[in-house]
Amino acid sequence: MSQPPAIPFDNPLHLGQEVGVEAIIGADEWPVFNMNVDIAIVGAGLAGLTAAHPLQAAGYSLLLLEKSRGLGGRLASYRLNGARCDRGLRYLTEEGRLLSGLVRSLRERHVIRPWITASHRYTAEGLQPNSPQTHYVAPEGMSQIAKELGRDVPVWYSRRVAAITPQAPGWRVRLEAVRAGSDAPLEVTARAVILAIPAPQAVTILDTVPGMNADVMNRLQSVTYDPCLTLLAQYSGNRVPAEIPWRSVEFPGDPDLSWLGLDSSKRESSSSGSDRPLVVINSSAELARSHLDDSDVTEVIEHLLSQGAARLGSWLQTPEHRHLHRWRYAIPAQVWPQDTVVLDTRAPLVCCGDWCGSRQVETALRSGLAAASSVNYQLDHRSLTAISQLWEAQG
Template sequence: MFDVVAIGAGMAGLICARQLRLAGYSVAVVEKSRGPGGRVATRRVHGTRADHGARYLEPQGDAVQALIDVLVDRQILQLWTDSVGEFRQGEILSIPSSCYVAPAGMNAVGKYIAEGLDVWYGRRVKAISRTESEMWHLALEVTDDNLELPQELIARAVVVAIPAPQALMFLDTELGFSSDFLDKLRSVEYDACITVMAGYPAAKQQDLSNLNPQWKSVAFPDDADLGWIGLDSSKRLDSQQPVFVVHSSGDFADRHLESVDLPTVGQQLLDRASEHLIPWLNQPEWLQVHRWRYAFCRNPLPVSCLVAQETLPLVCAGDLCGEGQIEAALRSGVAAAVWVDSQLQDLPLDFSVNS
């Protein structure tokens, strides 16, 4: 039995769990994947790493700035570039922007916040219910091979820090949630994204040196297919080959999200990238493709967190609340921690990510 269970080990769930754990509550985090960070994600591919989720951290507000400062001090993050490109009408415009990355992979951010937390990986919440003693009961579904942990949890309070459509799979009126609360969750919409990780022969490293591109990051705000391209291998300290990461536009992702042939979909994006940037981008040595069904929240709710009234303590948090993606997720996670604390013991909270 725990005081609090956080569902989802993304930025909101982790920062909320961290604040409550530091205050003295017993906290468990349930995460369906194998690691922390949510969309701040890294994949091991062909002897290297590629950031296939969040591209970098940039100062969006006080919450992200504080996290950047701590992670730079701990040598987890370093400055990647002080300008980003925008492709408009056939030209790349340079825009000042301080972008910080983790040479070990952007998932190092989630790993740092998760330090000291009890995170149950490979578990998806299948259903929640109320016990006779007025506690939350969570039934868990195994998503990994690890069968050692129990497949149920009991908690006094629940923080739901996953995309709204996933939360609605186990939140319904039968549990006492108001129609207003559920309607607000149903109103939240997301843009999908298809990400391609592509590696090229080591010999192309010399081509890159000769080209000496002045960009590491290029956004495509007006393209029907492309959303963003980054030279991911420039983040690594020991890169042996060029690696690019390409993000699709939302429209492209909608058209191909259910495709059963993702390599062909990924090749289409590389073909498009080669037309705009470097001709050999359509000739990868290898490629991998990842679908992000809930990549960007399109219409977040104008609240710091969404509280379920007239039930046992339960609150929704994440980038579905407030503006600013990672900034919004961090702020929402902290707001959820404050609310949960007010419903339990009202212990003093430490809002520093440096703790």
Template sequence: MFDVVVVGAGIAGLTCARQLAHSGYRVALVEKSRGVGGRAATRRLPGNRADLGVPYLKDRGRLLSGFVGVLRDRQILRGWSDRAYFWDVERSCLTPQPAEPLYIAPDGMSAIGKFLATDLEIWFDRRACTLTPCEGGWTLGLDAPRNRADFPFEITARALVIAIPAPQAIALLETQAGAFPQMLDNLKAIEYDPCFTVIAAYPPSQQSRFERYDGGGTGTLPLPGAIDFPHHRDLRWMGNDSSKRANPSQPVFVLHSSPGFARKHLEENDLEPIGKQLLRSVEALFGLGLDTPQLMQVHRWRYAFARSPLSQDCLGTSDPFPLVCCGDGFGNAPTQPVETALRSGASAASLTNDRLFQDSLAPIGECWQAIGISR
């Protein structure tokens, strides 16, 4: 039996697991996918890669500022640009945002999750499907979404942390009929906006063409092309992803859809027309030929952004055994999802520690500094 099992290896789950493991708990994470980091995700392309979730970090926030500093010291992050833009719908032009450094991972933003996951025990390709009390703790029933029959189909722990989107947490908790009524009511109050991400790659011969553009208006695009669209019908954000890489082999742009666009098309099976429509929307603004990519991939984020988060950093109960829920649907910083996830994960670690009557918990900054260093 583990001391703690964490369901979900996104930023919140990894933060919680890291702090508890550093403080002496025996911890395991259960992750339904084959990777870590959640929405700090990177997609591999032929000879390339692109970030399909969180595009960059800012040195801003009670925990995020220190975390960015550690990641920069470890050369996981570097500066990308200090200039991003808004698209002004009324004036049909780009408006500079206040100068502020943006930090990216040259190897992809998934490097952040990989850093946090260093030396942690993670059970990949395992979806948590049932939850039942057992002697001294919880039994978590697991299935194998990728037909993996070589792993155990259950895991037990004295305490459980659920660090997945609220609708998925609700489905898991409801397998324990009649339990957790107050926690379920709180989780059901969390609402999310969906998003489609489009990755579009162009012929290598066009690399210099995109690098030449500097300015605004039709036919121009300022590097690195990081643009927010706060009032556009279809678009939320776009960026020149290849400008993050040390030696890009071809131009790659990433687009994020608006919540309204994503809700309209959320249940469609064929994602290719969705990607093409978003590229046409960008082409109508900038006239760069972005609607004719050499390669296009589309990803559906059903729970991309917490539109209505809870004010608490996490939720917990000890009836019958310690159980805590956390994630970026908690806390009061919805415009900074990574900061929110860090706070929520650290809060979940603290609450779990309290429920297990451990005397002390290592500060989260100390845990980050110790990653990869023999103890």
């Protein structure tokens, strides 16, 4: 069998778009093909993309392996009845050193812009303003942030990493095709692997690695996430009040709701938010836990709508279009106390993600960078460029 070809990284077919196997080597060759890279990164969310940048800039060949069809993970956008909306990350604020740098860079690139300067919270006293803080959003949808960050990174989509096994000098990564047409190759070999996915999903992969330290595995199993049900609801303009006095409302301590936002006001075409309002309702973790596996979601959708209507206006009860998304791993609850998990294996194997701390996006950025640094330290000790410089250069 011939030697596996290296990824032609200078081929624009690989950059910022789906890497089809046929595009790489020609359809008639792929059955004998085995992709070989320095570093395989599992998960193309914020942590995986952040880990990729300094390593790629340092000259490592790498490949992101992503089970879904697009970049971003929980930076997720959706089209409801043709209208763009965000069903994951709601907005960015300048909380944290890395996040502030990212916000600055994305603003300069016109990917995000200020949305509101003050949000609200709903309590027993009714609607209360929060302290002023600028919230930034991407008018093209928050997934645009991931598209921008992943512009130059090679990615294989629709492939779930099912197992990794040691194969000197590194790892053999076994993939499962998630949709038809992406069924080969089903293996990647890499000198190092970064698992940039929620801890419970990382555990199922680590379970396939022989000789994992039982204590570390037990501690990893104690990392947990809160689930969330996200309801997208679009309303007909003539049933909506002319002025809607809120944009982003939190519900501290509420048994049913955690957040409700006027998503349509993030975008130019309906900046008043009143021509065809689109509202995003996030459930509480408690409600999500009770309904996460419901086969019929009609009842929970009606419940979310009536809870929103009871608090913020009866018009919220009757949308024209609706869509419910279930997040099993929405927000880290029980977190890992360090920036990464560096496993004690012969070849580098490191886990990262927003569960390595309690600051969500800031943690995902920090953890991705720490994973890159750890893998570089274990491989070739190359000089890594600061992420702020890489973001600046990308702009």
